[in-house]
Amino acid sequence: MTDLLIKLIPVFPLLAVIANGLFGRYLWSHDWAHRLAWGSVGLSFLCTIGVVADVLRTGTAHEVIAYQWIFGGDLTINLAYLVDPLTCVWLLVVTGVGFLIHVYSVGYMHGEDGFTRFFTYMNLFMVSMLLLVMGNNYAVLFIGWEGVGLCSYLLIGYYYDKVSAAKAASKAFVVNRIGDAGFLLAIFLVFINFKTLDYTKVFAQVGQLSPDMATAIALCLLVGAVGKSAQLPLHTWLPDAMEGPTPVSALIHAATMVTAGVYMVVRNHAIFDLSPVAMETVAIVGGCTALFAATIGLVQTDIKRVLAYSTVSQLGYMFLGCGIGAYTAAVFHVMTHAFFKALLFLSAGSVIHALSGEQDIRKMGGLSKKIPWTYRLFLIGTVAIAGIPPLAGFWSKDEIMGHAFVHHHYVFYGLAALGAFLTSFYMFRLTYLTFYGPSRMDHHTEEHVHESPMVMVGPLMALGLLSLVGGFLGFPPEHGWLHQFLAPVAGVGGEHEVGTGLVLTLMMIATGIALLGWGLAHYLYSMNPAAPDRWAAKAQGIYNTLLNKYYVDELYDVLVVEPTKKLGLALDWFDRVVIDGIVRAVGTMAELGAAGSTWAEKHVIYGGLNIIGYGNHLLAKQWRQLQSGMVHHYAAIIIAGLFLLAVVIQLIVQR
C-alpha cells in the first residue's frame, strides 16, 4: 500500500503536465487548467501524508523500484525511490508548500498570457523536484536536478517579452550547468569507487574510501550544491532570477529548488564526514555567503531582490550548519525557511499585485492600512526570519548558531551572529519602507490599491500559521520531535550535553541581536527618516559597492563571459577569414616540414596543389565570384595541422 502511494506521488503532477501541456490550450478553459494543476499537487500531498504516517509508525525507510533504467556492463541504475525521514521532510515541504503556492498562483496569475503554460511548467517542476528528493540513487537525483534547472529556466523567462527576463533565464541555466559539471563528476567518482550508484549500497561501504577520494567526491558534490543553492561564488543567478513571476520565486527560488544543494549535502553526509577539509569548506562557503549576501540585502531597493539576497544568505546558514555537522539543524532551517520565505515572497507578490506591478520600495510606503491582511502576514514573516522567539526562524537559526558556539567554531558563530543582526535590520527596513511612513506612490497607483482576493490571502494565512508555530517541531532545542525523527538519517555528529544555562544564554544573545537589528531599523526608517540618506552619503564608497553587489557580475563579465565570447569570435574569424599572415606562416611551416622528407613534398604538397588547381579550374567562374582562394587556405590548414600533429606526437614519443 505504502509502496503504491510512494509511486503515485510524482505521477499526479506528471499526468497534469501531460494533460495541460498537450490539450490545455485547446480542450479546456483556464479554470480546468488550474484545477488540474493544484488538484494534482494536492493529491500528491495527501499521498505524502499517508507515506509519512507510515514511516512514522514503522520507523523504517521504504525502497521502491519503479523500473530499470540503465543497465549494461556492470552498471545498473533503477528509477527507484527511497523514502526515509530525510526524504519525508522534503516531501512534506515540497508538496505542502507547493500546494499552497499553486493555489495562490491561481489568483496571482489570473488574466496573464500563457496561464496554462505557467501551470504546465509549475507541475513539471513539481515532478522534477519530487524525483530529486525521492530518488534512491545519484542518477535519479541528477535527473531531478537537471529537470528543476530546466523548469527554473523556463519559468524565469516566463515574461519573455522582457529582455532582462530572457537574459536572467540564460544566466541561471549556464551558471547552474557549471555546478552540474561538478556534480556529474562526483557521480562518476562514486561509481568508479563503489561500482554502484544506490545510496544505501554506497553508504554501507563508505568506510573503504580513502580520505583523499572522499575529499575529492565531497568537493565535487559541493560544486554542484553551490551552483544550485546559489552560494558564493556562483550566487549571481538567483537575484536575477527574480525576473520570473512571484509564485515562481517563492516556490523554486526560495522554498524548494534552491534547498536541493542542502539536501544533497545532508544526503551525502557519510562522505562529507570522512573529509574534514570538505566539511571546513562547506562551513566557510556557507558562513561567508550568509554574511556577504546579507550586506548586499541592506541597500537593495527592489522588494523581491531584498528577499532574494535574504534567501542566498539563509541558504548560507544552512550550509554553515552542514559544515559544522549540525545536519538536523540545517534541515530544520530548510523547513522553517520554506514556511517564512514562501510567506514573505507571496506577501510581496500580494503587495506587487496591489500596486499594479510596482516592485520598487522607494515608491511604496503607508500600505499597512490599505492592505491590512497582507501587512499582518508580511510582518509575521519578518519577525520569523529576524529570529525573534517564538516564531519559526528563531529556533532553527539559533540551533545552528548554538551548535557553532558549543563546538568551538567561534569564527563561524561570529559570522552567523553578524549576519543575523543584518538580517533583522534589512527585513525590518523592508517592512518599514513598504508598510509604514508616508505614501510615496503616484496618484494613479494609489487609487487602485486593493487587498488581494481570498484565493491568494488563504494560502498566505496557512503559511503565516506555519511560520508562527512551525518552530515548535524542533522544540525543545536538540531534542524536539524533528530531531528524533531525523536521528536515523542525519547522523547526530559529536553530540554532547550542554548545560541549560548556556543554551538559555545563547538564546538570549540571539534574541538580543535580532531586537538590536529591529531597533536600528526602527531608528533609521521610522523615527529619523532622513538619516539613511545621510549615512549613505557619508559612506559613499561602501554604499555603492553594496548597491552594485560587490561588482561580482561585472567581474565575471570581464573575466569569463567576454573572453569566452571574444575567443569564440576570434576562432570563428580564424575559421572563416584566415588571414594571409597565418597562411604564409603555415606555408612556411609546411615547407619546412616537407623539406625533411622529400616524398612528402613531392606528393602531398604538389599533389594537393594540383588537385586544388584542377578544382579551381573546373569551377573557376562561380568560384571567383564567391570566395576566391579560400580552399587554398583550408588545405593549408589541413597540412599545417598534419605537421603540427607530427611534431607534437614526436615530442610526446621522445619524452
Add this chain to the structure above:
Amino acid sequence: MTSYGADLLVILPELIVVGAACLLLVLEPLTPPSRKELLAWLSLGALALCIGLTGGQISVLNLRVSAFSDLVVVDGYARFWKLLLYGVTGLTILMSLPYLKAERLQLGEYYGFILLALSGMMVMVSGADLLTIYLGTELMSLSLYVMAGLKRSSPRSLEASAKYFVLGAFSSGLLLYGISLLYGVAGGTKLGAVAAAIGSRGFDDPLLLIATILLAAGFGFKLAVVPFHMWTPDVYQGAPTSVTAFMAVASKAASFAAFLRVFVEGLGGLKADWSNLFLLLCLVTLILGNLVAIVQTNIKRMLAYSSIAHAGYALIGLVAAGRGMGESGGASGLASVMLYLALYAFMTLGAFAVIGMFRKGGLEGEDIEDFAGLAKRQPLAAFLMLVFMVSLAGIPPTAGFIGKFYVFMAAVEAGLAWLAVVALIFAAISAYYYMRVVMVMYMREPDPSAGEVPQLVASPALTVVLACAVAGVILFGLFPNPLVSLALQSVLPLK
C-alpha cells in the same frame, strides 16, 4: 563458383542497395515529374529489404562471416552500424520528400545518390582491407559531393559542393598515402596483415608515425575533427538541408565505424601511441567546436560546429579505449563511441528535419532569429526543437545525456578524469548556444519589420520523421538498455 556464390550472399544487402540505386537511375527519366515520389518509395522498399536481411541476423549478432578472401567481413560490429545507417537513410529519404517539393528540386536521381552513398558506407563498415575501406569512402564521398550541389539555383550550394569536392579529394589523397605507407610496412593492406606486421612496434618508427598521422588526417576530415574541419560549416550551410542532415549523421557514423575498425583491428598494437594523438585532436575539437558555435547566427552553421564538437565527445571514447586497462576498459570505450553516434543520429536528424521545413516566404528560414516566437505560433514544433536541443546539450532524461554519460564514464574508468572534467565544462558551455535557440523560440517575439513570419510546413512524411526522432531521443533516454547492450555485444575486440 559455389564459394563465389556464397561470397555474394554475404554482401547481399550491398548488392540490393546498389541494384536499387541503378534501377532508380534507369527509371528516373521514365517517371513523370509529378510522380517522382514513387522513386523514393522504391528506395524505401529496398531499405526495408536490407533491414529485414541484416536485422534477421540479430540473433547471431556476433557471427563473423568474411568474403572475397577477407576483403569484406560481416560481424556484429558491421551489423550494428548497418542497421543504424539503414534507419538514418530511411529517415533522410522521408525527410527529403517534402523538402525537395518545397525547394522545387524534384530530382529522381537524388534518391539514387542517397542509395549509392549508403552502399559506400556499407562497404566502409564492412571493409576488412584498407583498400576496400578506401573504395567505400570514395563511393560515399563522390555521391555526397553531387548531393551537396543539388540546389543548382543557389550559389551557396554550388560553392559547398565544389569546396567539399576539392578538399575531400585532397583528404582522400592523404588517406591513400597513409595506406600506401602501411602497405610498405606490412606488405599487404588487409587489416589482419597490418596488425601482424606492426606487432609491438611503436611511434618511434617514423614510418608508422607518419602513416598513422596521415590516416588520422584522412579520416579526421570525414569526421570533421579539428584541424581538418574547415569545410564543415561552409558545406553544412550551403548544402540542401536534407543532405546536410545525411552528411552530419550517416557520413559521420560510417566514417567513425571505418575509422574505429582501422585503428582497432589494424593498428591496435599502436593503441598507446594513437590514444595520445587522438587525445590531442579531441581536445582541440572540443574547444574550437564549442566556442565557435557560441557566436554563430545561422542555425545550420551553429549545428555544423555543434557536430564538430560532438565528434570531439565521441573521440573521448576512442581515447579511453586506447588507454583502457584490461579487456573491459577498451570495450566500454569503443561501445560508448558506438552508442554516442547512434543516439546523436536521432537528435541531429530531428533538429535538421525541423530546420528543413522551416519556411520563410518560400525560402528556408536559417537564421536563429527566424525562430523567434515559434512557441506561440507552433507550440508542438517548438517543443520538438526544445527536446532536440536539450538532448544535444546532454540533459537527462534525453538520449543525449545517455550518450555523454557513457563516454565520460569510459574516460573516468580509463583514468582520464581530467578529460571528463574538460569535456563536462565544454558540455556546460554548449548549453548556452543550444538554449539560445530555445530562448529565441519561447522568449522572443518576431521582429515586426522583418516581413513574413516563418512557418513550419508540416506534411505526413515529416511527421513520421519527427515522431521517430523524438521517440528515439526520449525512449532511448528512458530505456537505453536495448541499445547499450547491443553496442556492448557488437563491439570490436581490442587486443
